[in-house]
Amino acid sequence: MFATDVVPKFVAVTGGVCGSLDKGAIAASIGAVLKAYGYRVTAMKIDPYFNIDKSLISPLQHGEVFVLDDGAEVDLEMGNFERAMDLTLGRNNNLTSGKVWSYVIDKERRGDYLGKTVQMIPHVADEIIRWITETASVPTDGSRLPPHVCVMELHGTVGDIELMLMLEALRMLKFRLGKENLCIVHCTYVPIIQGVQKTKPTQHTVKVLSELGLQPDLVMCRCEEPVVDSTRAKISLQCSVEQSHLFSVHTVPYVKHRLPVNLDAQGLLTVLTAVLRLDRVRKDPIGGRTPRKVFSIADWTSLCERKEGLTEEVHIAVVGSGLARQSLSLTKATFLSVIKALDQASLYVGRQLVINWVDSLALDEEWPDYNAEERSAEWRKLRQASGVLVHATTLGQGFTGLSGSLLALQFARENAKPLLAVGSGLHLAVIEFARGVLQLSAAVSAEMVSAEPADSPESRPFVISKVLSEATGAVLGARTLALAEGSMAHRLYGGLARVQERHRHRFEVSPEFVPRLEKEGLRFVGVEDPGTAVALCELQGHPFFMGTQFFPEFKSRPGTPAPPFLGLLMAATGRNVREERLNDLYAANIVSHYRCSRGAVSPVTSRVVASGCSPPGTPVA
Numbered sequence: 001m002f003a004t005d006v007v008p009k010f011v012a013v014t015g016g017v018c019g020s021l022d023k024g025a026i027a028a029s030i031g032a033v034l035k036a037y038g039y040r041v042t043a044m045k046i047d048p049y050f051n052i053d054k055s056l057i058s059p060l061q062h063g064e065v066f067v068l069d070d071g072a073e074v075d076l077e078m079g080n081f082e083r084a085m086d087l088t089l090g091r092n093n094n095l096t097s098g099k100v101w102s103y104v105i106d107k108e109r110r111g112d113y114l115g116k117t118v119q120m121i122p123h124v125a126d127e128i129i130r131w132i133t134e135t136a137s138v139p140t141d142g143s144r145l146p147p148h149v150c151v152m153e154l155h156g157t158v159g160d161i162e163l164m165l166m167l168e169a170l171r172m173l174k175f176r177l178g179k180e181n182l183c184i185v186h187c188t189y190v191p192i193i194q195g196v197q198k199t200k201p202t203q204h205t206v207k208v209l210s211e212l213g214l215q216p217d218l219v220m221c222r223c224e225e226p227v228v229d230s231t232r233a234k235i236s237l238q239c240s241v242e243q244s245h246l247f248s249v250h251t252v253p254y255v256k257h258r259l260p261v262n263l264d265a266q267g268l269l270t271v272l273t274a275v276l277r278l279d280r281v282r283k284d285p286i287g288g289r290t291p292r293k294v295f296s297i298a299d300w301t302s303l304c305e306r307k308e309g310l311t312e313e314v315h316i317a318v319v320g321s322g323l324a325r326q327s328l329s330l331t332k333a334t335f336l337s338v339i340k341a342l343d344q345a346s347l348y349v350g351r352q353l354v355i356n357w358v359d360s361l362a363l364d365e366e367w368p369d370y371n372a373e374e375r376s377a378e379w380r381k382l383r384q385a386s387g388v389l390v391h392a393t394t395l396g397q398g399f400t401g402l403s404g405s406l407l408a409l410q411f412a413r414e415n416a417k418p419l420l421a422v423g424s425g426l427h428l429a430v431i432e433f434a435r436g437v438l439q440l441s442a443a444v445s446a447e448m449v450s451a452e453p454a455d456s457p458e459s460r461p462f463v464i465s466k467v468l469s470e471a472t473g474a475v476l477g478a479r480t481l482a483l484a485e486g487s488m489a490h491r492l493y494g495g496l497a498r499v500q501e502r503h504r505h506r507f508e509v510s511p512e513f514v515p516r517l518e519k520e521g522l523r524f525v526g527v528e529d530p531g532t533a534v535a536l537c538e539l540q541g542h543p544f545f546m547g548t549q550f551f552p553e554f555k556s557r558p559g560t561p562a563p564p565f566l567g568l569l570m571a572a573t574g575r576n577v578r579e580e581r582l583n584d585l586y587a588a589n590i591v592s593h594y595r596c597s598r599g600a601v602s603p604v605t606s607r608v609v610a611s612g613c614s615p616p617g618t619p620v621a
Helices: 023-036 077-085 097-110 120-136 161-177 200-211 229-239 255-265 268-276 297-308 328-334 336-348 372-384 402-414 424-436 488-492 511-519 563-572 584-594
Strands: 009-015 041-047 094-096 149-154 182-189 218-223 246-250 313-320 352-359 387-390 419-422 462-466 473-483 498-505 507-509 522-528 534-539 545-548
Touching: 009 023, 009 161, 009 268, 023 041, 023 077, 023 149, 023 182, 023 255, 023 268, 023 297, 041 077, 041 120, 077 149, 077 336, 094 097, 094 120, 097 120, 097 161, 120 149, 120 161, 149 161, 161 182, 182 200, 182 268, 200 218, 200 229, 218 229, 218 268, 229 246, 246 255, 255 268, 255 297, 297 336, 313 336, 313 372, 313 402, 313 563, 328 336, 336 352, 336 563, 352 372, 372 402, 387 402, 387 424, 387 563, 402 419, 402 424, 419 424, 419 563, 424 462, 424 507, 424 511, 424 534, 424 545, 473 534, 488 522, 488 534, 488 563, 498 584, 507 511, 507 534, 511 522, 545 563, 563 584
Parallel strands: 009 149, 009 182, 041 094, 041 149, 182 218, 218 246, 313 352, 313 387, 387 419, 419 545
Antiparallel strands: 462 507, 473 498, 473 522, 522 534, 534 545
């Protein structure tokens, strides 16, 4: 299926000094630059933690859980890779220590090592290398041609004990492949103390990396200001890295959007070509599919210029449990893809996005710990917003914030405030509608009660019911859904009758309640195909009231904002979503990005999948 004459080259991005250096954004930007110049790229995220995947890690630990087409629950940086490089990655593109060790132990128990003593070196390291090399050969850009370059990010900081085995595997890989096939990019921090840029942290982290047998080929210097020539000269001399191989990653407005442009302006492609001998790589495709439209450097430049030119604002209220008592950086990591999707949609409508973070706990008068002034402030942020988003991440552990979220939904429904409800946000919207319109005051979700009560379903109606019997299973990954013609969703998706979106849930709208809900105006205009499971709803007579069972933010891209988020921003800026004609370029991008062929099947062949690891070469059931 894939050509075999192309051996991918590697760019490995490591970090030193401290975390939060935008290492993932740097890796994504390197891939974006390479792709802009015609190279086929793929990406990997290597995490040293022992979790198999992100499915059971709290978003408060490492940010949101990002879901891929094949149902993998992975690190949020995988979302950055997909957005910046326009890729469709798979579960094997996120490697964790847990996956590797689990696979090695399973092999040992089966006797595959034929009585040998199984050790970290070479057995575990060899497994890491095999995983990397096999995954790097799999196309992820839609071209069906093997990638020229695989960009890898190693989570953590050089010197961390948990990262040592991964770095040793990287050293072994570079030795086996040769220095022209693996480029080490080291991200470091250049602090400014009393107005002077200090190089000692960079010198020390490069020394630690070199002691492990990995001399960096490029150094990315993260700094609050552009790195000056004297600083470059000192780092170059002390770290044995040419000055042309030092890049200033300094703080500017929209730094992550500007990274591809800034790195390109500093000669990134020239340096990578010299290190990896990319001039020997044949870029002309031979067979395969035509890849999706490439986002060029000019496109990145235009995107930044358009963002900087925005003057009018649009305020969107994002409702969440405990947000008033949570750090903003943690909140942003938890809602990362949501923020990106809102930002990309706001650019389409020509407005500067302002997010009003609304604490759902404070909206509920019965919840303690909030005084009258705090409650008034949260309600004011909700009322002043032009649109409302209630997301699956809205509810806290133990479903705290449930009553406040229902009040926010009621406010949006009764006051014609544009609303988007995502994931379990859809469940809450249905519950609120059943209580407020159908007068089912006891309507509830089976997910939100510890056990089904002994009384009859009519007295305790489960408008949201469990779709699985397995406690660890879930509906995960891309599913095909059919859209009703004439609906807002059908229009926002460019007139497509069938689209694919990514799911992550164990509960759905109970089918027996659908006719009663639709009779009162809550139309279910998107259902799984094949099947009848509800995936999308709209409220008749409301300017924009949409609920999605899936998570549209996972497929949002620069230049191609997710349709439900675009609909919310259009309605929030006073546009008529049902009548306004979409931009031709956007409509074409949407059709290309979401189209399903009539015989297409979802990447997840089983509707119910369970978490686990599958090494490269193993079919995903």
